[in-house]
Structures are given as C-alpha cells and as structure tokens.
Amino acid sequence: MTAIVENQKETDVKKILVVEDERIIAINICSTLKQYGYHATYVSEANDAIEQIESEHFDLVLMDIMLNGPMDGIEIAARIKRTKEIPVIYLTAYSDEATINRAKTTEPFGYLIKPFNSRDLYISVEMAIYKSQVQKHIRIVESRLAENQKWETIALVASGISHEINNPLTSILNLADLILLEAKKTSNTSLKEKAEKITEESERIAKIVKNLVSYSQSTNSQWTYSNLISILNDTRSFLHQYFLKEGIQCEMEMGDVPHVYCQPQKIKQVLLNLIQDARLRVNTREDSIGRIITISLSLKQEAGKDFVQIQIQDNGSEDLLMGISQMNSLDVTRSIIAEHKGSLRRDEENSSWIFTLPIVNPV
Known part of the structure; x- marks a missing residue:
C-alpha cells in the first residue's frame, strides 16, 4: 500500500475532511484513509468544520451526525450543499428513521453505521468521489448542450427574420427605384430626396439582417x-x-x-x-x-x-x-x-x- 502512495502525484491525492467528535475514532479513520492513499485531516467541532470547508478544498467530507457545538452534522451538510460542491458521507452510531429522513434531505453520497471496517470505508469513499466526479462531468455536458441549443435557436430566429423581412424589403427597394425614376423625369427634387432616403434606410435594414444571419451561422x-x-x-x-x-x-x-x-x-x-x-x-x-x-x-x-x-x-x-x-x-x-x-x-x-x-x- 505504501508503494501506491509514494507513486501518486501530489496533485492526484484526494483530500478528505473527517468531522468526528470522538478523537480516537477520528485518528483511526484518518490513519486508514492515509493507508489507502488519501490525504486526511480531522476536526471535532461544528465551527471548526465550517472554517475548514470554507478555507480549503476537499474532495470529500466524512461527517459524524452527532457533534459538539451549535450545529449537528446534518446542518453542516445542508450548508455545504448550499455553498460548495463537496460530497458528504455520514458517519453515525444512530440509524433511527427520523435521523435517516433528516439526512436524506441533504442528498448524501453514503451512510456508514459505526462500527465499520476499513474495507467498507474505502469502498464508500471511492464510490462517493467517483459519483461526484461523474455528476460534475454531466453538468458540464448539459451546460454545453444548452449553449449549443441557444445558438441553434438564434440561428433559426435569424433565418426566420431574414425570410420575413427580406421579401417586403425587396418590394420597398423596387418601389423606391420607381419613385426615384419618376422624380427624375419630373425634376421633383423633394420627391427624389425622399426616394433616396427610403433606399438608404432600406439598405441599412438589409445590412442589419445580413449581419445577424452571418453572425449566428456558426452555431457549433x-x-x-x-x-x-x-x-x-x-x-x-x-x-x-x-x-x-x-x-x-x-x-x-x-x-x-x-x-x-x-x-x-x-x-x-x-x-x-x-x-x-x-x-x-x-x-x-x-x-x-x-x-x-x-x-x-x-x-x-x-x-x-x-x-x-x-x-x-x-x-x-x-x-x-x-x-x-x-x-x-x-x-x-x-x-x-x-x-x-x-x-x-x-x-x-x-x-x-x-x-x-x-x-x-x-x-
């Protein structure tokens, strides 16, 4: 096991915070985790847990439900869920229905009943970290899909605008040309200026539509x-x-x-x-x-x-x-x-x- 740890790059080592008010249990858990190649540290009080979580990066939190301090482990986990993307596994000697129902609301990644052996701990930790990474990847993929759909929608709207505007715009430009010809024949300067203004503004609209379509064409x-x-x-x-x-x-x-x-x-x-x-x-x-x-x-x-x-x-x-x-x-x-x-x-x-x-x- 030691050889595995020595060959790991420091950046690959997963950091785990153990929140446990029984010091001997916390030390034993950290020792076991280090044997499996993790970087583990522990705290025993709610306030210390919050301070550590807010100031450092952790890949996983092992959370005892019953803690010393103003909050229990479930309340801390609920706070983590609101502000951080850190998976939580509960550690508890209590498995009553009310506790389980409270814990469920924080959507934990696991639930270990004390006492547990090192193999159960390792499997739970590995599965929780893996599941968390998969969920993050899925969110990234979903975000990219949503972005692609957004640009596809813009392209469709732009195409629709182009079709709906360009047809009447062509008629306006043709009519402006006819008015301009008539104005030249009759030497009507005022009418000529108005026809030229219609042509100028219509061409400006056509250019805006063209730019919109051109800008939205690259949707992938x-x-x-x-x-x-x-x-x-x-x-x-x-x-x-x-x-x-x-x-x-x-x-x-x-x-x-x-x-x-x-x-x-x-x-x-x-x-x-x-x-x-x-x-x-x-x-x-x-x-x-x-x-x-x-x-x-x-x-x-x-x-x-x-x-x-x-x-x-x-x-x-x-x-x-x-x-x-x-x-x-x-x-x-x-x-x-x-x-x-x-x-x-x-x-x-x-x-x-x-x-x-x-x-x-x-x-």
Missing part, C-alpha cells in the same frame, strides 16, 4: 484554427449600426498574428461581451463627439511561450458600475477564456479589457 462548438482578424471584423460589423447611431468610432489596430486554435463562436461571444461593455462606458460621455473604442491585436511572448493579445480600450468618462462587472456575461466570458487556456484582466488606468489566447501549433 468545434475547435478549429481560426483567423482572429476575421472574427474581430465579424463582431465589429455586427455592432456597426449601433456605433453609427451612437456616434462611436471603433478603430482596429491589427498586427500580423497566426491562426489560433479555438471555438470561433465562443470567442465571438467573448468579444461581443467586452465590446458591449466598452460601448456602455463610452456612452457615459456627455459629448457625443469623440467616443472611441480601440481594438488592438498583437503577438506577445512571455516565459518562452507565444500568445495573441487582444486589447479593447475605451475613452469613457467613468468606470461604470453598470458595466460588465455587474452582468452575468462576465462569468461566461471568464469561463470561455479559461476553457481556451487564456487570461483576462481589467486595466482601469487605461480603461481596457485585455485578454490573451495561447498559440498552439498544429500537430
């Missing part, structure tokens, strides 16, 4: 080597009409960078969230002139590793409390960037979002 989460310049241009085009309406100048400074291995649609979502935040910030300026967002793309190197850096800078007049920091999109943004092994930081001095993506060479 496939990893591919992608051109970040194209992704940036697509995202800016998607917001172009808003920038025109609000008097925002969006400048691009594109360096020569290689393709990046990523999920293009997710990177578009990151860019959209960060540029939208910059848009909110520049709109706090009292003057509508001089609202500028600058997006720069460059190749960087640190610690011998190459990565692409994207900086989104705005000249907003204040640091908006209503910005991305208060929106759920920040969590989504950080999650996507972390999934791509990148980084995100806020440079308040320069009013910039800066995020990086690693460069992975094709195999």
Whole structure:
C-alpha cells in the first residue's frame, strides 16, 4: 500500500475532511484513509468544520451526525450543499428513521453505521468521489448542450427574420427605384430626396439582417484554427449600426498574428461581451463627439511561450458600475477564456479589457 502512495502525484491525492467528535475514532479513520492513499485531516467541532470547508478544498467530507457545538452534522451538510460542491458521507452510531429522513434531505453520497471496517470505508469513499466526479462531468455536458441549443435557436430566429423581412424589403427597394425614376423625369427634387432616403434606410435594414444571419451561422462548438482578424471584423460589423447611431468610432489596430486554435463562436461571444461593455462606458460621455473604442491585436511572448493579445480600450468618462462587472456575461466570458487556456484582466488606468489566447501549433 505504501508503494501506491509514494507513486501518486501530489496533485492526484484526494483530500478528505473527517468531522468526528470522538478523537480516537477520528485518528483511526484518518490513519486508514492515509493507508489507502488519501490525504486526511480531522476536526471535532461544528465551527471548526465550517472554517475548514470554507478555507480549503476537499474532495470529500466524512461527517459524524452527532457533534459538539451549535450545529449537528446534518446542518453542516445542508450548508455545504448550499455553498460548495463537496460530497458528504455520514458517519453515525444512530440509524433511527427520523435521523435517516433528516439526512436524506441533504442528498448524501453514503451512510456508514459505526462500527465499520476499513474495507467498507474505502469502498464508500471511492464510490462517493467517483459519483461526484461523474455528476460534475454531466453538468458540464448539459451546460454545453444548452449553449449549443441557444445558438441553434438564434440561428433559426435569424433565418426566420431574414425570410420575413427580406421579401417586403425587396418590394420597398423596387418601389423606391420607381419613385426615384419618376422624380427624375419630373425634376421633383423633394420627391427624389425622399426616394433616396427610403433606399438608404432600406439598405441599412438589409445590412442589419445580413449581419445577424452571418453572425449566428456558426452555431457549433468545434475547435478549429481560426483567423482572429476575421472574427474581430465579424463582431465589429455586427455592432456597426449601433456605433453609427451612437456616434462611436471603433478603430482596429491589427498586427500580423497566426491562426489560433479555438471555438470561433465562443470567442465571438467573448468579444461581443467586452465590446458591449466598452460601448456602455463610452456612452457615459456627455459629448457625443469623440467616443472611441480601440481594438488592438498583437503577438506577445512571455516565459518562452507565444500568445495573441487582444486589447479593447475605451475613452469613457467613468468606470461604470453598470458595466460588465455587474452582468452575468462576465462569468461566461471568464469561463470561455479559461476553457481556451487564456487570461483576462481589467486595466482601469487605461480603461481596457485585455485578454490573451495561447498559440498552439498544429500537430
């Protein structure tokens, strides 16, 4: 057994907290767990258990139901369930129906009746940790499926909008052309200007619809080597009409960078969230002139590793409390960037979002 423990990487060793008010029992349980290759520590009171759980990471908690202190083990387990994703196995000498029914409400991963042997303890611990890992994996898969369905819905809606709008829009443009021809024949300047305005606004609507459809076409989460310049241009085009309406100048400074291995649609979502935040910030300026967002793309190197850096800078007049920091999109943004092994930081001095993506060479 010792050889197994010695060959394990420290990062692979599972950490277990034993919450047991009988010191000798707690020591014996920790000793058994260490023989099976776990890192185990124990506490004997409810407050100590809560402090340990809130300050450290544990893969499993072995929880005695009857404890010294203001709370029993079931109350602590209920608190863990609300705030942490840590599986709990109950340890108890009591197996009455009322206790079992209270324990059930916290959805424990096991229930060991004292006294128990080391083999039963090992099997219960292994099964609980394995079940917990499977459940986390299932939640991740379900989250990704939900995200894919969201983008598929957007694509369907965009296609429907395109079909419903483009047909009458074509008729409007044709009628505007006829009015324009008639205005030229009769030298009616006022009518000519109105026809040109109809054509201009109709073409603007057509461009918005086209951008919406184009932006939502990439609905899968496939990893591919992608051109970040194209992704940036697509995202800016998607917001172009808003920038025109609000008097925002969006400048691009594109360096020569290689393709990046990523999920293009997710990177578009990151860019959209960060540029939208910059848009909110520049709109706090009292003057509508001089609202500028600058997006720069460059190749960087640190610690011998190459990565692409994207900086989104705005000249907003204040640091908006209503910005991305208060929106759920920040969590989504950080999650996507972390999934791509990148980084995100806020440079308040320069009013910039800066995020990086690693460069992975094709195999």
